[in-house]
Amino acid sequence: MSRSASEKHEPTLARRSFLSRSAKMGVATGALAASNPVWQALATADDGKPPKRVLLRSSWQTVNIGDIAHTPGVLSILRDHLPDVEVTLWPSNVDHGVEELLRKEFPKLKIAKPRSEALKQAFRECDFLLHGSGASIVAERDLVKWREETGKPYGIYGITFPLKKSSATSARNGDAMDRSVDVLNHARFVFFRDSKSLELARSLGASAPVMEFGPDGAFACDLRDEPAADRFLAENQLEPQKFLCCIPRLRYTPYWTIKPNVKFDPIKHARNEAMKEHDHAQLREAIVQIVRKTDRKVLVCPEDRTQMAVGKEMLIDRLPKDVLSRVVWRPNYWLTGEAVSVYMKSAGLFGNEMHSPIMCIGHGIPAIVCRFEEQTSKGYMWEDIGLGDWLFDLDSETDCKRIVPTVLQMANDLDAAKAKADEARQFVEKRQRETMAVLRKELASVS
Template sequence: MSQTRRTFLQASTLSAIGLMLPGVLRAQAGEKPRILLRSSWQIVNIGDIAHTPGVIALIEKYIPEAEVILWASNDLSPEVLEMEHKRFPKLKVVKGKIKDDGHATTPELEEALGWCNFLLHGSGASFVAQRDVGDFVKHIGKPYGVYGITYSGTSKEGIDLLTQARFLFFRETVSLERAKEDGVQCPIMEFGPDGAFGTDLRNDKAADEYLKSVDLQPGKFLCCIPRLRYTPYWLIRNQPKDEKKADRNEMMQEHDHAPLRAAISAVVRETDTKVLICPEDMTQMAVGRELLYNRLDDDVKAKVVLRETYWLTDEALSTYMRSLGLFGLEMHSPIMCIANGVPALVGRFEEQTSKGFMWRDIGLGDWLFDMDQPDDVARLTPTLLTFVQDRPAVLEKVRKAQAIVQQRQRETMQVLKQQFAAAPVTSEKGQAD
């Protein structure tokens, strides 16, 4: 390590906000695992938000002696951070990049790079932070692992980085097999559930107040989430409209949402259950209004509530936990539901990644629906009705899925824990201290 870098680290260690000197000394002595979690990809989707607190909660549960700093993406907002701090009040968050000279763009990240003894790439739709991990390997040289991602192929550089990891956990076995086929040869490559399965955020007060305001009673409603084939990010970000994706969305929107309307209609007509149409991302309030609520018959619409505003992960999960279950075309709200004992169906289509196939891996293949397959669409409504009409069997199915997830969570966290027992603490350039 250069004298310049050592001097900078010493100065920033003493001045860093939120990290007291005794804690730094303990970390330097190697008394605790020090994990730098690269996560927090975007905030426009409550599922993407859920990855981060889910993984932190798992570390807290299975490696309670560990200290964690979150290396977040730039768009982590004060509102989301406040929600996460309610659950993890001591969590320190840094942002920034590693520059070509090996230094970070922020003093907080610079300090965190020197402080940590392991980099954990969090759960996500892909090897999201491949560039950051590559820079970490090149300039910092400490060990790293990847937890709960989908793999759909990558560059030679990406394959090399994945191979160098201490472990790789893929959130469905489809990704695991694809990575093997592409030549990834990490020593530990296994199925490891999406980090969002660990999410336990709550905002019961907000959920109760909302349900009361729209006359929904706990245990008397189901949740439904719509989705277009491609998320229209051009509506919520400063970016040009993707005409090709927009055309595909328009072409398939009725095809994809007519089955959901049929299921909604069957539920409210054949049972005493209402339906809440709600969003997982910021674009879906309009989708729910235009493609679901507005096209329902009047007698059905009278027992359906459309949520008109976006919400955060804690309020959403508290709401799901007061429902009989969830169905729709998204993935991470179902993940959070199953993790917390709530039944959930998943609809998928060819434009999505392989993430939906995790339902097969946890024993819920019967609750996975390919919206491009007529036979799957035909069984959607009958399956959903069992959520109301056959609660004991449905809840037993959820418990079995939870058991699979929880076993893998224990096993994967044990692998992470073993990294600190089996290897010496490393310095800034990977030399044993």
């Protein structure tokens, strides 16, 4: 069964102390053990050497709770498995209250913002640069800068490696891909969050010493805001385990509606308009079936700042009147902590997004993913972690027909769904331990 919120938090000190001792004795880090919390302090001081220092390049944007989740996820993995390592975050963006969330959850975290003196100091002092999870090698230029200015090693953790279809054969795209492969080749390790990315990288000649499947860091995101979640559920008469979450999504995120510096894209807008009914019809029917055939409610909620409007237009406004009384629409954006706390009180999640399902599975909550051709290959990670029958291609007529029955089955047999989700969670955590063992080895080799 999945772990409760308290179970997720209470073993943290025990995990840290046990894993700290294990690292020093060369013992595998796969188990949890209770131990004296003072061990962490003793472990970092017993040899008189300064701690190893990791510079985490992450935090790409804050308009999406999934992009926010990458950073606390990787930080949690580092804290649990390498507790004696000192971490500095090099973010792109930590506004809208995200910096405060990170500092509260990780009080020892150093943050070195772009072009700051703290970043210059991090370049001097840190032993290793770790590129966090993302849709690509997001900070490719920064990895090159690190390598050229410091000569120190770096690794890449939980990314998708995409090949742009529209210009894949152009000379310009070929040059860019060559540069990306060169960045992969100079990495000490690269963990891809989906096996299709790994296959693509290998086919293009990438040959880092370690190239393997490694889960998206967001699986480990454990930010919480229980008071906000409880208030929201109470205000909307949502009872724990008595509702499912549904997340809408257009083919292309209309950033021009929320970012002043992003210009309106008529081509992407036209594609969104052409496909939005097709892409939400199955979600809408699943909501209808849940309300009419089970005792559960449905919460329509966002993963990014554009999706409240999408949910209202494509789901809420088009539902039958007899269904609406048991469907809740969240009209405002939320941060990752509140979202995770709500997801953990739900019976499961379904929709057209990726990172809310990732955060659900990270806590043993069932989650169904619908994807489409405009996305990268990230959705195929569901196959990699044993949830292939919870992954649907909206461009496949056969897959579309299976969405509603699968959602209804999840709602009707929650015990089986939770067991399935928890098995995937355990596999992800196993890979997290194994990937951290690789980083530990690299840090040990740094003089």
